[in-house]
Amino acid sequence: MKECIFETENLVYSYSTKQAKPSLDNVSVEIHKGVRTAILGANGAGKSTLFYHFNGIFKPVSGTVKYMGKPLEYTREALTELRNDISVVVQNPDEQIFSATVEEDIAFGPMNMGMERDEIERRIQESLFKVGMEEYRERPTIQLSYGQRKRVALAGALAISPKVLILDEPTAGLDPQMSQEVIELVEQLCEAGTTVIISTHDVDLAYAWAEEIHVLIHGDLVYSGEPEPFFDDHEKVAMTGLVMPHTFSVNSSVQRICGREVAPYPRTNSQILCKMLPEGSRIGKIRLVPVEDSLPDVPAEGLPTGIYGAITRRLFRAAGREPDYHFNAIEYCLMDAVGGKDSVLFCDAPMKDRVLEVIGRMEAFGKKVEVVM
Amino acid sequence: MTVIQTDNIVYYYEGASKPSMDGVSITIKKGVKTVILGSNGAGKSTLFYHFNGVVKPKSGTVKVMGKPVSYRKKDLRELRSKVAVVLQNPDDQIFGQTVEGDVGYGPRNMKLPEEEVKERVDEALFQTGLGEFREKNTMQLSYGQRKRLALAGALAMKPEVLIMDEPTAGLDPQMALELMELAEQLHHNGTTIVISTHDVDLAYAWADEIHVLKRGKLIYSGTSEGFYRDSAAVHSTGVMQPSMFVMNENLARMRESDPAPYPRTESQLISKMASGPKGGLEIVLVDGELGDSVHAALKGGRKTGVFGTVVRRLVSDSEKKADYMFNGFEACAGECLMGRDSVLLCDRDCLDLVKAKIEDLKAFGTDISYNVNG
Numbered sequence: 001m002k003e004c005i006f007e008t009e010n011l012v013y014s015y016s017t018k019q020a021k022p023s024l025d026n027v028s029v030e031i032h033k034g035v036r037t038a039i040l041g042a043n044g045a046g047k048s049t050l051f052y053h054f055n056g057i058f059k060p061v062s063g064t065v066k067y068m069g070k071p072l073e074y075t076r077e078a079l080t081e082l083r084n085d086i087s088v089v090v091q092n093p094d095e096q097i098f099s100a101t102v103e104e105d106i107a108f109g110p111m112n113m114g115m116e117r118d119e120i121e122r123r124i125q126e127s128l129f130k131v132g133m134e135e136y137r138e139r140p141t142i143q144l145s146y147g148q149r150k151r152v153a154l155a156g157a158l159a160i161s162p163k164v165l166i167l168d169e170p171t172a173g174l175d176p177q178m179s180q181e182v183i184e185l186v187e188q189l190c191e192a193g194t195t196v197i198i199s200t201h202d203v204d205l206a207y208a209w210a211e212e213i214h215v216l217i218h219g220d221l222v223y224s225g226e227p228e229p230f231f232d233d234h235e236k237v238a239m240t241g242l243v244m245p246h247t248f249s250v251n252s253s254v255q256r257i258c259g260r261e262v263a264p265y266p267r268t269n270s271q272i273l274c275k276m277l278p279e280g281s282r283i284g285k286i287r288l289v290p291v292e293d294s295l296p297d298v299p300a301e302g303l304p305t306g307i308y309g310a311i312t313r314r315l316f317r318a319a320g321r322e323p324d325y326h327f328n329a330i331e332y333c334l335m336d337a338v339g340g341k342d343s344v345l346f347c348d349a350p351m352k353d354r355v356l357e358v359i360g361r362m363e364a365f366g367k368k369v370e371v372v373m
Numbered sequence: 374m375t376v377i378q379t380d381n382i383v384y385y386y387e388g389a390s391k392p393s394m395d396g397v398s399i400t401i402k403k404g405v406k407t408v409i410l411g412s413n414g415a416g417k418s419t420l421f422y423h424f425n426g427v428v429k430p431k432s433g434t435v436k437v438m439g440k441p442v443s444y445r446k447k448d449l450r451e452l453r454s455k456v457a458v459v460l461q462n463p464d465d466q467i468f469g470q471t472v473e474g475d476v477g478y479g480p481r482n483m484k485l486p487e488e489e490v491k492e493r494v495d496e497a498l499f500q501t502g503l504g505e506f507r508e509k510n511t512m513q514l515s516y517g518q519r520k521r522l523a524l525a526g527a528l529a530m531k532p533e534v535l536i537m538d539e540p541t542a543g544l545d546p547q548m549a550l551e552l553m554e555l556a557e558q559l560h561h562n563g564t565t566i567v568i569s570t571h572d573v574d575l576a577y578a579w580a581d582e583i584h585v586l587k588r589g590k591l592i593y594s595g596t597s598e599g600f601y602r603d604s605a606a607v608h609s610t611g612v613m614q615p616s617m618f619v620m621n622e623n624l625a626r627m628r629e630s631d632p633a634p635y636p637r638t639e640s641q642l643i644s645k646m647a648s649g650p651k652g653g654l655e656i657v658l659v660d661g662e663l664g665d666s667v668h669a670a671l672k673g674g675r676k677t678g679v680f681g682t683v684v685r686r687l688v689s690d691s692e693k694k695a696d697y698m699f700n701g702f703e704a705c706a707g708e709c710l711m712g713r714d715s716v717l718l719c720d721r722d723c724l725d726l727v728k729a730k731i732e733d734l735k736a737f738g739t740d741i742s743y744n745v746n747g
Contacts, residue, residue, distance in 0.1 A: 042545040043517045147413040173542060175412040175571050176613035201545050204574075204616070238698065243546040246574075246616065249707070250643060256711050257647040269620045273627060276646065281627075326608050335619065339626040 002032040004069065005164060005195050006054050011063035013049055022061070023049045025219040031197060036190055038206040038227075039199040041216035042241025047199040048090070050216070051166050054197075055086045084113055087157035091169040093149035102128070102144070102152055103137045109160040127155040130185055130310055147174050154182070164195045171202065180327035183209065188309065191354045207231070207245035208267050215240055228265045247272060264364050270334035274365040277338060284337035285370045286359060290349040295319055300344050306333050308355065309348025316346070330358050337362070337369045375439065376534050376565050377401040377424050377456070382433035384419060393419045394430065395589035401534070401567055406560055408576040409569040411586035412611025417569040418461070420586065421536050424567075425456045438533070454483050457532035461539040463519035472498070472514070472522060473507040479530045497525040500555060500682050517548050524552070528559075535559060536567045541575060550699040553579065555682055561726045577601075577615035578637050585610055598635055617642060634736045640706035644737035651741060652713040654705055654731075658721045658747035659684040663691060666746050670716040671695060678705040680727060681720025688718065702730055709741045721747075 006029070013024040024046050031037055031054075039047045052058040053065050056072050056079045065072045067082060087109075090096050099105035103124050110120045128134045131151040136144065144152065150173065157165060170186070171179035183205070190196050200206050206213060207227050215223040215230060217240045223230045231237060231248045248265065251272050255262045266272045277283075289298050291312045306329025307316050316323060323346070325332040333343040347355050362369045378401070384394035393416050401407055401424075409417050422428035423435050426442050426449045435442045437456060443449075457479075460466050469475025476497050480490040498504045501521040506514065514522060520543065527535060540556070541549035553575070560566045570576050576583065577597050585593040585600060587610045593600045601607060601614045617636060624645065625632035636642040657666050659681070670677050671693040678701030679685050688695050697704035701717055708715035719727055724745065731741050 042547070043543075044515055145414050173413075173539075173571070175611045176573055177412070177608075177611045179571075180613065201543075203546055234696070238547075238696075241545040241547045243550065243699065246639060250639060250646070253639075253643045253707055253710060254647045257643070257649040259649070269616060269623070273620070273623055277627065322605075324604065327613060332619075335623045339623055341626075 002035065004030045005033040005067070006031040007066040007069075008050075008053065008060075009064045009066075011050075011053060011065065012061045013053065013058055014061055021219060023219050024053070024060075026063070027216075027219070027221045028063075029214055029221055029224060031195075031214075032212065033195055034190075034193065035195070036209055036211045037195070037197045038210035038213045039197065039216065040201075040203070040206055040213055040240070040242060041199075043201075044218075045216040045241070046219045047216055048168055049219075051088055051168060051197075051199065054164070054166060055088050056082050057088075080112075084160060085163045086166065087160060087162040087164070088166040089153050089157045089168065089170065091172060093146070093153040096153040096156065097141050097149055100140055101137075102133065102139050102141060102155075105141055105152060106156050106159045109156060113160060123159045123161070127158040129314075130158055130188075131155045132181065132310070132313075147178050150174060151178075151182075154185075158189075162194065164197065165189060166197045168199050169201065170198060171200070171205065177327055179205075184308065184327070185310065187354060188348070188351060191351055203231075203242055203245045204247070207248060215242075217241070228263075232262075251275070266365060268331055268334070270331055270338055271362065271365045273335070273338045274362050274367050277367055281367070282340040283367050283369055284339065284341040284343060285372055286333050286337055287342065287344045287372045288352070288355060288359075289344060289346045290352045290373075291315060291346050292349045295321075295346070298344065298346075304332075304336055304341070304343045306330070306343065306345045307347070308345060309351050311348045312346045330355055334359065334362060334369065338367070374403040375400050376403045376437065378436045378439075379420075379423060379430075380434045380436075382423060382430040382435060384423070384428060384430050386419075391589070392431075393589050394423070396433070397586075397589070397591045398433075399584055399591055399594065401565065402582070403565050404560070404563070405565070406579055406581040407565070407567045408580035408583045409567065409586065410573070410576060410583055410610070410612055411569075414588075415586040415610070416589045417586055418538055419589075421458050421538060421567075421569070424534070424536060425458045426452050427458075450482060454479070454530050455532055456534045456536065457527035457530045458536045459524050459527045459538065459540065461542060463516070463523040466523040466526065467511050467519060469511060471507070472503060472509050472511060472525075475511055475522060476525045476529050479526055483530070493529045493531065497528040499686065500528055501525040502551070502686065504686075517544050520544060521548075521552075532564065534565045534567065538569050539571065540568060541570065541572060547699045549575075551685070554680065554700075557726065558681060558720070558723060562722060573613055573615045574617065577617055585612070587611075621645070636737060638703060638706075640703055640710060640734060640739070641737045643707070643710055644734060644739040647710075648738060649710075650712045651739065652709040652711070652715060654709055654741050654743040655714070655716045656724065656727060656743055656745045657716060657718050658724060658745065659687065659718055660721050663687050664747065667718055668693075670718065676705070676708050676713065676715045677718060678702065678715065679718045681723045683720045684718045702727060706730075706734065706739075706741065710739060 009028050011027040012022050014022040041047050059074050106124050110123045213227045231244050251266050252262050295315045304324040306325035307323045308329045333345045336343040359369050379399050381396050382394050385392050411417050476494045477490050480493050556566050601618045677695040678697035679695045680701040705715040705717045
């Protein structure tokens with residue numbers, strides 16, 4: 001039995017009494033602790049409205065919201081305590097950044113929690129490091145670009161070390177590499193035990209990442225569970241303003257054409273290719289190099305090299321080393337493996353288990369990828 | 374033929390230490406689907422502002438339709454009727470109080486007769502699906518609706534070049550598909566379309582030619598593949614390789630075959646990956662109303678898709694919906710690939726476009742047999 005971190009029961013919310021249909025209409029949803037969760041739905045389906053109920057900004061017109069099994073209380077003290085646990089990063093960073101400088105903005109949360117100066121200092125450094133904005137610490141926030149402001153808003157949320165991090169369209173408006181960096185960061189937080197909930201329009205991202213999805217349409221919750229049964233229901237998908245993820249539809253079509261079972265469902269391109277490999281194909285090995293606080297002296301032997309994680313990324317940069325795969329490196333190394341080529345993957349030591357898990361999944365698609373430590 | 378050409382343009386924003394445009398010479402060709410790529414702050418929007426004369430280069434020249442841009446008020450008005458820019462944030466562009474007032478603003482500014490203004494407003498609202506909102510206050514619209522309104526305002530100018538900055542950003546996936554289909558239809562009917570986007574998958578599916586900017590410099594112009602093959606260059610620009618490109622490269626490597634032809638659409642990729650008996654496609658042409666053949670098709674039996682602005686509106690307003698209201702061609706092609714017959718309800722002016730798509734699939738080993746009805 002999965003433990004619920006949030007649970008709403010018959011939640012109803014309207015912004016105005018004149019609304020013909022409430023913005024959330026009897027929503028009963030269970031968000032599970034430690035489960036990668038995505039909330040999907042078209043513009044105006046109620047995703048943000050639901051988020052604002054999780055951190056108590058909105059109080060339901062009727063119905064209840066429970067956090068860790070306890071109904072939310074809307075007293076000032078209770079809400080302050082709640083928000084020490086839960087960070088919401090809104091889509092538009094300008095709604096979230098209030099201070100004049102980057103460091104002040106990030107210090108805001110920890111100060112409110114009454115932390116000591118040293119601790120606040122540590123949190124500022126750590127969260128700026130995580131979002132790759134250390135050099136911007138003293139900058140006026142108004143001088144930052146959109147992508148930078150988006151990362152400062154995220155750093156501010158991380159600074160309180162939340163138990164739950166809720167991200168509304170975290171990659172919208174970011175360029176592709178920055179998006180990948182944010183996704184990598186999210187992976188690290190999940191691995192460290194934070195429950196992360198994301199809302200997004202990007203079905204490809206959601207499908208690759210989420211273990212559970214919840215789908216809203218005009219304030220109704222129409223689906224909760226694993227992504228596959230939802231995306232397999234074409235009519236339902238069409239109703240919600242969404243589309244099928246590419247990986248899902250390519251796999252479904254290819255397997256049907258070949259007269260094979262559609263399952264198991266690949267979530268990545270390398271898994272799709274793995275399913276198509278002929279018997280007896282050579283599979284490349286991945287040499288995995290966990291990185292603590294210095295770069296191990298591992299000769300690349302002319303093999304393609306990937307990096308994964310903020311520490312590894314920083315150390316490579318400091319050493320002036322150019323990897324072949326800067327972003328999405330696990331996937332690129334797996335693609336190499338499927339193509340019969342060996343590769344080297346440097347990853348932050350705390351992410352080792354996660355990387356092994358992702359590599360291990362290939363077995364479900366027909367081939368085992370050997371890892372050399 | 375060239376529609377826009379810049380020669381060595383340099384531009385500094387007030388107080389900036391580095392130029393935002395640093396000697397850019399770019400050529401935008403007529404009828405070529407063009408995408409401008411680059412990370413945040415690379416200069417994409419600044420370049421667009423040079424195209425419609427909002428910004429005047431500190432040095433260098435901008436030519437539109439072969440003529441250097443004149444920055445006199447009267448000439449700029451004429452320029453902007455030829456080159457329309459749709460900004461990323463619709464709120465920077467919407468000034469009218471009502472939807473129809475906003476859309477009519479440009480044509481009225483062009484001193485067109487009121488009858489023509491009304492005609493253009495009607496058409497633009499229809500194309501963007503905003504017909505029912507025409508009398509609404511612009512403040513009451515949702516983000517997606519405001520985004521479409523900004524586009525409608527540009528369409529009402531009947532521009533020769535339509536430039537869209539991040540047209541799908543913030544739209545839900547179906548709306549994004551609808552918008553790209555409209556762009557395809559406009560392109561097919563002769564408008565040159567230039568798009569900037571962060572969505573490399575979208576860019577790859579759409580572009581005939583890409584231009585890549587990096588810190589105010591143009592570092593690449595040419596085919597998508599030529600750029601994406603150079604992974605060091607891709608990395609240095611903040612961009613990623615499109616998923617379809619990576620997939621195809623690895624598929625080719627796995628099979629020890631040539632990566633060309635390069636698939637840009639799902640049906641092309643699937644054709645390369647697997648092959649079986651094909652279903653047939655019936656194309657039903659639609660003009661102003663849904664005829665008997667359409668109603669017969671919608672009654673069932675085969676899966677139905679729609680392609681084109683007119684048919685989508687008509688089917689949306691009718692009682693029976695098509696199975697695939699978005700991305701209809703791809704969906705029907707997918708049905709054919711899986712050996713099932715399907716029907717594509719298609720705007721008459723899109724027939725050649727659909728035929729070209731069917732023709733394109735042949736290079737990937739899929740020959741769809743079709744008949745045209747109507």
